[in-house]
Amino acid sequence: MDHVLGLSCVNCGREFEASGIIYHCDICGSRGVLDVIYDYRLIRTRLSRAKLADNRDRSMWRYMPVLPLGPGAMAGIQPLLTGFTPLYNAGRLAAELGLGRLFIKDDSRNPTGSLKDRASAVAVAKAVELGQEAVCAASTGNAASSLAGFAASAGIPAFIFVPKTAPEAKLAQLLVFGARVFAVDGTYDEAFELCLEAAREFGWYNRSCAINPFLVEGKKTLAFEICEQMDWEVPDVVIMSVGDGCSIAAAWKGFKEAHTLGLIDRLPRMVGVQAAGANPLTRAFAEETLEFTYRRPHTVADSISVGIPRNGIRALRSVRESGGFFVDVEDHEILSAMTRLARSTGIFAEPAGATSFAGLNRLMVSGSLPAGGTIALTVTGSGLKDVAGAMAAAPQATQIEPSLLAVREIMGVH
Numbered sequence: 001m002d003h004v005l006g007l008s009c010v011n012c013g014r015e016f017e018a019s020g021i022i023y024h025c026d027i028c029g030s031r032g033v034l035d036v037i038y039d040y041r042l043i044r045t046r047l048s049r050a051k052l053a054d055n056r057d058r059s060m061w062r063y064m065p066v067l068p069l070g071p072g073a074m075a076g077i078q079p080l081l082t083g084f085t086p087l088y089n090a091g092r093l094a095a096e097l098g099l100g101r102l103f104i105k106d107d108s109r110n111p112t113g114s115l116k117d118r119a120s121a122v123a124v125a126k127a128v129e130l131g132q133e134a135v136c137a138a139s140t141g142n143a144a145s146s147l148a149g150f151a152a153s154a155g156i157p158a159f160i161f162v163p164k165t166a167p168e169a170k171l172a173q174l175l176v177f178g179a180r181v182f183a184v185d186g187t188y189d190e191a192f193e194l195c196l197e198a199a200r201e202f203g204w205y206n207r208s209c210a211i212n213p214f215l216v217e218g219k220k221t222l223a224f225e226i227c228e229q230m231d232w233e234v235p236d237v238v239i240m241s242v243g244d245g246c247s248i249a250a251a252w253k254g255f256k257e258a259h260t261l262g263l264i265d266r267l268p269r270m271v272g273v274q275a276a277g278a279n280p281l282t283r284a285f286a287e288e289t290l291e292f293t294y295r296r297p298h299t300v301a302d303s304i305s306v307g308i309p310r311n312g313i314r315a316l317r318s319v320r321e322s323g324g325f326f327v328d329v330e331d332h333e334i335l336s337a338m339t340r341l342a343r344s345t346g347i348f349a350e351p352a353g354a355t356s357f358a359g360l361n362r363l364m365v366s367g368s369l370p371a372g373g374t375i376a377l378t379v380t381g382s383g384l385k386d387v388a389g390a391m392a393a394a395p396q397a398t399q400i401e402p403s404l405l406a407v408r409e410i411m412g413v414h
Contacts, residue, residue, distance in 0.1 A: 001018065001068060001069070001070040002039070002042065003038055003039050003042050003043050003046070003065060003066075004018045004036060004037070004038060004039070004068050005018075005037040005038060005039050006018050006037050007022065007034040007035065007036060007037065007213055008034065008035050008037050009024075009025035009027075009028055009032040009033070009034060009035075010032070010033050010034070010035055010313050010314050010317070011025060011028040011031050011032045011033070011313060012025060012027060012028050012032060014027065014028075014032075015037070016034065018036065018037075018068065018213075020130070021130060021132075021205070022034065022213070023206060023211045023212060023213070024211055024213075030196070030211060030310070031313070033210065033211070033213070033310075033311055033313065033314055034213035035213065035216075035253075035314070036068045036213055036214065036216075036217055038066065038257075040257070040260050040261060043065050043066060043261060044261055044262065046065040047063070047065040047066060047261060047263075048261075048262075048263070049232065049263060052228060058084045059081055059082055059083045059084050060082050060083025060084065060118055060121065060218065060221040060225075061077065061082075061083070062083075062084070063221050063224050066217070066220075066224070066257055066261075067122065067217055067218070067221075068122075068126075068213075068214050068217050069122070069125055069126065069129065070129055072128070072129040072130075073125040073126060073128060073129035074125075075128055076124050076125035076126070076127065076128025076129060076154060077121070077125050078121065078124060078125075078150055078153040078154055079153070080111040080117070080121070080149065080150065080153055081111065082110055082111055082117045082118060082121045083110070083117075083118055083121075083221050083222075083225065084225055085105065085106055085107050085108075085109045085110060085225070086105075086106045086109060087103050087104070087105050087106075087225070087226060087229040087230065087376075088103065088104045088106060088345065088347070089101070089102075089103055090102045090103065090104050090344070090345050092344060092345075093341075093344040093345055094375075096344065097360070097361075097364055098364070099364075099369070099372075099373070099375055100371075100372035100373050100374055100375075101373075101374045101375070102360075102374075102375050102376075102377070103226070103230065103235065103374070103375070103376040103377075104345060104347060104376075104377055104378075104379060105222065105225070105226055105376060105377070105378045105379065106347055106379045107222065107378060107379060107380055107381070108347070108348070108349060108350075108353060108379055108380070108381055108382035108383075110146075111146075111149060111150075112142075112145050112146045112148075112149040112150075112173060113142075113145075113381060113382035113384060113385055114142040114143075114145075114146060114303075114353075114380055114381040114382065114385065115142075115219065115222065115247060115378065115380040115381065116139075116142045116143040116145075116146040116147075116380075116381075117146045117149075117150070118218040118219045118221055118222065119143065119146070119207070119215040119216070119218040119219050119246075120143070120146040120147045120149070120150040120207060120215075120218075121150060121218055122214055122215055122217060122218035123135065123137075123147060123150070123205075123207040123212065123214070123215055123218075124147075124150040124151060124153075124154050124156065126205075126214050127154075127156060127205045127207075128154065128156075130205065132156075132204075132205035133156070133157070134156060134157040134158070134159065134202070134203075134204045134205065135147060135151050135156055135157070135158050135159070135204060135205045135206075135207050136158065136159040136160065136161070136195055136198065136199050136204040136205070136206055136207065136208075137158075137160055137161070137195065137206070137207040137208050138160075138161040138162070138188070138191045138192040138194070138195035138196075138208050139160065139161070139162055139166075139188075139191075139208075140162065140163065140166060140188045140243070140302045140303050140304075140305055140306075141162060141166040141167055141170030141171075141302060141303060141385065142170065142303050142352075142380075142381050142385065143207070143208070144160040144161075144162050144166075144170065144174055144179070144181075145170050145173035145174050145177070145385075147160070147179075147207045148160060148173065148174045148177035148178070148179035149173070149177050151177070151179065152177040152178055152179075157180070158177070158178075158179040158180070159179070159180045159182070159198065159202075159204055160174055160179045160180065160181045160182065161182045161184055161191040161192070161194055161195040161198070162174070162181065162182070162183060162184065162188075162191060163183070163184055163186060163187055163188050163190075163191055164183040164184060164185055164186075165302070166183070166302065167302060167385060167386040167387075167388060167389070168387075168388070169384060169385050169386060169387055170385055170386070171183070182194075187296065187297065187305075187307060188297070188305060188306060188307075189294075189297075189306070189307045189308050192208065192210075192310065195208060196208075196211070208310070210244045210245075210246055210309075210310025210311045211310065215246070216246055216249060216250040216253065216311070216314075217250070218250075219246060219247050219250035219251070219254075220250040220251060220253045220254030220257070221254065222247075222250070222251055222254065222378065223238075223250075223251045223252070223253075223254025223255045223257075223258065224254050224257075224258055224263075226238070226376055227255070227258050227263060227264050228263075230376075232263060232264055233374070234255070234264050234265075234266050234267065234268055235268045235373075235374045235375060235376035236268060236269065236370050236373035236374050236375065237268060237269045237270075237271055237324070237369060237370070237373060237374075237375050237376070238251065238255075238268045238269070238270055238271070238375075238376045238377070238378075239271045239273060239356045239359055239360055239363075239375065239376070239377040239378070240270070240271070240272060240273065240356055240377070240378045240380075241272075241273050241274075241301070241303075241304055241352050241353070241355035241356045241359070241378070241380060242272040242273060242274050242281055242304060242309075242315060242326070243274075243278070243303060243304030243305070243306040243309070243352070244306050244309050244310045244311050244312070244315075245272075245281060245309040245310070245311040245312045245314060245315025245316070246310075246311040246315075247378075247380065248270055248272050248315050248318060248319065249311055249314040249315045249317075249318045251270065251378075252270050252318035252319070252321070252322055253318070255267050255268060255322075267322060268322065268376070269322050269323045269324040270318060270319050270322040270324040271319075271324045271325060271326070271327065271359065271363070272315065272319055272324070272325075272326045272327075273326070273327055273328075273329060273355050273356050273358065273359030273362075274304065274326060274327075274328050274329075274355075275297075275299035275300075275301045275304055275305070275328070275329065275330075275331065275334065275355060276299075276328040276329060276330050276331075277297060277298040277299040277305075277331065278297035278298065278299045278301075278304060278305045278306055278307070279326075279328050280292045280293065280294070280295070280306065280307065280308060280309050280312065281309050281312055281315055281316060281326055282326040282327070282328050284312065284316060285316055285319065285320075285325065285326045286326075290312075290313050290316060292308055292309060292312055294307050294308055295307060299331055299334075299351075300331045300334060300335065300351045300389055300392065301331070301334055301350075301351035301352040301355050301389075302351070302352065302386065302389075303350065303351070303352030303353075303380070303381055303385075304352045304355060325368075327359050327362055327363060327368075329355060329358040329359055329361075329362050331351075333358040333361065333362065334351050334354055334355050334358045335351070335389070335392055335393040336358070336361075336393070337354040337355070337357040337358035337361060338350075338351060338354040338383065338389070338390065338393040338394075339393050339394055340357070340361075341354050341357045341379075342383070347379055348382060348383035348384065348390070349379045349380075349381065349382070349383050350381040350382060350383050350384075350385040350386045350389060350390075351386060351389045351393075352380060352381055353379045353380045353381040353382070353383070354379070356377040356378055356379065356380075357377060357379075359377075360375065360377055398410060
């Protein structure tokens with residue numbers, strides 16, 4: 001990894017070597033999330049608009065020069081097609097909302113149905129590079145099913161810790177992929193702490209994105225894709241749903257790197273959207289602090305149901321540095337966003353995946369977005385991940401007798 005200079009603690013700034021297994025700063029503990037430091041001068045010789053134009057690999061691996069993987073990881077890259085998901089120009093929806101232009105990045109099209117596949121693809125490749133025999137993760141569901149799928153492809157045992165309230169469809173994915181699933185009688189935060197203890201006890205490679213420094217790097221490819229798919233034009237604002245803070249911090253790092261490498265000429269503002277019942281980042285942002293006060297999370301958007309954001313410091317700094325902000329939405333707004341998004345674009349998002357759109361709706365009402373600007377929002381997970389949530393958002397089917405007469409009566413045709 002000649003392009004990787006080392007790791008830096010986001011809390012105290014102390015630097016570490018990037019070799020071997022390291023999860024966080026040994027002084028700051030789990031608060032000391034580590035950031036990968038690159039040699040961008042070297043990377044400029046390997047990644048450019050011209051080189052990307054000639055690259056026929058339509059996956060996240062087209063951005064290998066900015067990923068923290070060495071030659072030993074190549075055997076761990078799985079054939080599951082990850083990344084380069086569609087970026088839709090949602091013209092009709094933009095017109096309905098009175099926006100200039102609206103683009104929707106649909107990461108529900110990844111192999112297991114969520115953005116988390118970008119991180120898991122790197123996790124499994126890194127585990128193979130480091131000679132690890134088993135992987136583990138704590139998750140509200142998506143990261144877990146993602147890791148289980150990639151571990152199954154690689155033939156590596158996966159141990160998963162999820163709250164027992166995780167949606168049935170996500171549990172089904174885990175079990176079908178063959179993961180050993182621990183349904184924790186508690187919150188995601190409690191499942192996370194238990195996973196940390198188990199990883200130390202049994203020597204499992206921890207995929208949890210909020211603690212493994214290499215996982216955010218996989219997620220940042222989303223930002224490179226948005227830029228490239230927009231022909232290197234940059235949105236004015238990027239809107240993302242936020243739980244632990246990993247994804248929005250990763251996206252901001254991706255945009256910054258694209259700028260540093262000369263691929264784009266400006267940066268977007270980042271807007272994070274949280275559920276009102278799980279909003280530690282919104283509160284910390286408003287209070288201008290890097291400290292988080294725990295409140296037991298409660299929201300229909302299970303994928304962002306977080307009480308203590310494990311990558312919160314980096315998320316706050318990313319949003320502040322971009323000139324952006326956080327906004328909260330209520331559960332009823334999230335459910336409404338699911339149906340409106342689906343009916344206006346054909347994109348079926350889970351509650352957390354539609355939270356970004358709910359945030360856009362809220363911002364349109366408050367007038368907080370630039371008039372005539374270009375907005376990009378991310379859909380982070382498929383609606384098939386949470387069928388109960390989808391059923392709560394949609395009206396019930398009309399039950400009728402098996403006859404055309406019954407249909408005519410419902411349609412008011414006599």
